[in-house]
Amino acid sequence: MKVDILAIGVHPDDIELGCAGTIINEIKNGKTVAIVDLTQGELGTRGTAETRYTEAAEAAKIMGVVARENLKMRDGFFTNDEAHKLQLIQAIRKYRPEIVLGNILNDRHPDHGRAGHLISDAFFLSGLSKIVTTDEAGNEQEKWRPKYFLQYIQDWYHEPDILLDISDVFEQKMQAIQAYGTQFHTSAADSESGQQTYISTPDFIESIVARARMLGKRIGVKYAEGFLSEKKIGIKSLDALVLRET
Structure with a gap:
C-alpha cells in the first residue's frame, strides 16, 4: 500500500494531539495517509489497551486515514535497538510514504523522545538495500527512504521550522x-471516575487550543500546527511562498 504520508506515534493519541489537523487538511487536498502506532499505550493510568484500540479506530475514522495499525512495542520499555528498527523499517517499506510525521526528539514523556530517535534512524536505514526485510507474505521488501521526516510538537515547546x-x-x-x-x-x-492524570484535566485540553492559537498567530491565521525538520527544506521559486496580509 503506497501512501503519501505516514504518521507515526508512540502512543495512540500522540498523532491526534500533535498533527491531526495537518493530516485532515492533507486528506482534504487529495493525499492518502496511514497511521502506525508503536505501542498500545497499555501503561496509561486511565483506560486499557482494548479501549485504546476502540478509541484509535474512531479517531482514524474522524480523520479519514486509509489504514491504522499497531506494532505492539512495549509501552515504556521499548528500545531503539536493531529489532525495533527492523520492525519500523518494515512498516515504512510497506507504506512507502513521501513524508513521515513522527514524535519529537526531546519531550516531557521519555517515550516520545526515544520514539523520535527510533523513527529518525529507521527513516534513514529504510533506504539501505543491504538491510533485508520481508512483508507479511514473506516476500522481500524493496528499499524505501521518504523525502522528509517532520517531527510534530508535543508537550514541551520547540521553535517550529x-x-x-x-x-x-x-x-x-x-x-x-x-x-x-x-x-x-x-x-x-x-463518568468513569478514574484517577485524574496530567492529560485528563480541563487545563490540558485548553493548552492544546492555546498552542494552536499561538502558532496560528505567528502566521496570521486562527489555528496552526508546528513541525521540526532535521533536513533543510528548499523551494524552486518564490511562487511556492504564500504571502498574507497582516
Whole structure:
C-alpha cells in the first residue's frame, strides 16, 4: 500500500494531539495517509489497551486515514535497538510514504523522545538495500527512504521550522482528540471516575487550543500546527511562498 504520508506515534493519541489537523487538511487536498502506532499505550493510568484500540479506530475514522495499525512495542520499555528498527523499517517499506510525521526528539514523556530517535534512524536505514526485510507474505521488501521526516510538537515547546494553517479543520482535529474518552476531559471520562492524570484535566485540553492559537498567530491565521525538520527544506521559486496580509 503506497501512501503519501505516514504518521507515526508512540502512543495512540500522540498523532491526534500533535498533527491531526495537518493530516485532515492533507486528506482534504487529495493525499492518502496511514497511521502506525508503536505501542498500545497499555501503561496509561486511565483506560486499557482494548479501549485504546476502540478509541484509535474512531479517531482514524474522524480523520479519514486509509489504514491504522499497531506494532505492539512495549509501552515504556521499548528500545531503539536493531529489532525495533527492523520492525519500523518494515512498516515504512510497506507504506512507502513521501513524508513521515513522527514524535519529537526531546519531550516531557521519555517515550516520545526515544520514539523520535527510533523513527529518525529507521527513516534513514529504510533506504539501505543491504538491510533485508520481508512483508507479511514473506516476500522481500524493496528499499524505501521518504523525502522528509517532520517531527510534530508535543508537550514541551520547540521553535517550529514549519507552520501549517489548520483553521478550517480545527474542530475536526478536536473531535479526533475527544474520541479518546478515557484519556481526556470529556463527560465519558468523568463518568468513569478514574484517577485524574496530567492529560485528563480541563487545563490540558485548553493548552492544546492555546498552542494552536499561538502558532496560528505567528502566521496570521486562527489555528496552526508546528513541525521540526532535521533536513533543510528548499523551494524552486518564490511562487511556492504564500504571502498574507497582516
